[in-house]
Amino acid sequence: MTERRLSDQPPFRAHPFDDAKLKEECGIFGVVGVESAAPMVALGLHALQHRGQEAAGVVVHDPEAGFNSARRFGYVRDNFTDAEVIDSLPGPIGIGHVRYSTAGSKGATAIRDVQPFFGEFAMGGAAIAHNGNITNAESLRREMIERGSIFQSSSDSECIIHLMARSLQRTIPERMEDALRRVEGAFSVIAMTRTKLIGVRDPLGVRPLVLGRVGDGWALASETCALDIIGAEFLREVEPGEMVVATPEGVTSERPFRSKRPRFCIFxxxxxSRPDSQLGGRSVYETRRQIGVELAREAPVEADLVCPVPDSGTPAAIGFGQESGIPYAMGIVRNQYVGRTFIEPTEQIRNMGVRLKLNVNRALVRGKRVVLVDDSVVRGTTSRKIKEMILDAGASEVHFRIASPPTAWPCFYGVDTPEREKLLASSMSEDEMREHLGVDSLRFVTLDGLYRAVGEAGGRDARAPQYCDACFSGEYPVEPADQVGRGFRLKAAE
Structure with missing residues (x-):
């Protein structure tokens, strides 16, 4: 396989004030049966950029040129819009990946960690792109190294390629099935051979994957917004535990794994997910607006303005305002041009903190009782800074309403979560968090309220939860074996 990359490109540098949110795992995309795959893959990855800003990669195959790839640090728009790069990636089939490191090395990611990963097998080459996290990757890696495997990256996803290489099955799809049966945790995988596009979801369906039709070809993506950008028709979600194999002639489906009750990630x-995507037949935007409605019902407050913490708090703030009757207003404006990269931060710039990204509309909030709506509180550092900015602008009161329950447990299924002791809700009650943040009131939507907002009218079934909500409840649907082996204490053991 021919690979184009910038080996001397410096590692991607995250924005120094970007630690307030959970990092968005990864995004995957693939097409088959189109005239030129690379431009569509680049567009699809651009639509999925919110799921990973650290690096991106594309692999394609052409009957004459064979397999070719390009991997880059940074944004898709900065690396895959150049005609020279796209022209070097010919072929009617291709897959791509945008990454934020959730396993393997963090901060100083090497180019070898950037997906898709490629392997040459007796029956031909294959590339894979993985969204999720393999919770038994360390034990698998140890076992395969002891048996002679040589790993090229620090990524858990590379285990899949090595398991495929050791399989005795005859075809690439069969080897994938064989490999994924040994994998624990969460995985949505898009793979490609010379002629086939393959999509697989783990039996719990923790991470999303959708199927679309584009002209005479097919597309697979993490979210429907990536189908929209290439003009593809959204057909359906790939079901939990399902494998689909697409060629220009059509799509086949099979169920290679033992059936389990699905536990899709409620976060x-x-x-x-982007608010213009669809999940489980529901508009993400409408679900988030409904979370705001639930918040207004569960935690009413006397105030003058409802303001979102942009941009993730916006739909919930709209719902809160509609239900409460309190006027909705843009009390905080986001600087759209800071993004996830910035100049080398000096001490003076660090002291500016969140003001580089957000600015208060002083004329609007002065003298007002303000309700701030955000999607979550992780460490609480940014929430305190935003509160201070609102008070400095002359607000008389600041009330926080949070569109998720308290995040008290780390995620091990493809989200980069701080260690548990760094999560504010792991050691503080709601009242203690309110005092720590220094706000007039603080309320989170309840877990039942969140379930109602996503369409479960009866709330959460405590005996059989309908979603993976481990970051809120501490109830992990798959034991994080590697983490437990390193001393992580599960809720039941506390």
Missing amino acids: EHVYF
Whole structure:
């Protein structure tokens, strides 16, 4: 396979004030049966940029040129819009990946960690792109290294390629099935051979994957917004535990894994997915607006303005305002041009903190009782800074309403979560968090309220939860074996 990359490009540098949110796992995209795959893959990855801003990669195949790839640090728009790069990636089939490191090395990611990963097998080459996290990757890696495997990256996803190489099955799809049966945790995988596009979701369906039709070809993506950008028709979600194989002639489906009760990640509804995507037949925007409605019902407050913490708090703030009757207003304006990268921060710039990204509309909030609506509170550092900015602008009161329950447990299924002791809600009650943040009131939507907002009228079934909500409840649907082996204490053990 021919690979184009900038080996001397410096590692991607995250924005120094970007630690307030959970990092968005990864995004995957693929097409088959189109005239030129690379431009569509680049567009699809651009639509999924919110799921990973650290690096991006594309692999394509052409009958004459064979497999080719390009991997880059940084944004898709900065690396995959150049005609020279796109022209170097010919072929009617291709897959891509945008990354934020959730396993392997963090901060100083090497180019070898950037997906898709490629392997040459006896029956031909194959590339894979993985969204999620393999919770038994360390034990698998140890086992395969002891048996002679040589790993090239620090990524858990590379385990899949090595398991495929060791399989005795005859075809690439069969080897994928064989490999993924040994994998624990969460995985949505898009893979490609010379002629086939393959999509697989783990039996719990923790991470999303959708199927679309584009002209005479097919597309697979993490979210429907990536289908929209290439003009593809959204057909359906790939079901939990399902494998689909698409060629220009059509799509086949099979169920290679033992059936389980699905546990889709509920935080996809709260924050990760784009508001213009659809999940489970529901508009993400409408779900987030409904979370705001639930918040207004559960935690009413006397105030003059409802203001979102942009941009993730906006739909919930709209719903809160509509239900409460309190006027909705843009009390905080986001600087759209700071993004996730910035100049090397000096001490003076660090002291500016969140003001580089957000600015208060002083004329609007002066003398007002303000309700701030945000999607979550993780460490609480940014929430305190935003509160101070609102008070400095002359607000008389500041009330926080949070569109998710308290985040008290780390995620091990493809989200980069701080260690548990760094999560504010792991050691503080709601009242203690209110005092710590220094606000007039602080309320989170309840877990039942969140479930109602996503369409579960009866709330959460405590005996059989309908979603993965481990970051709120501490109830992990798959034991994080590697983490437990390193000393992580599960809720039941506390």
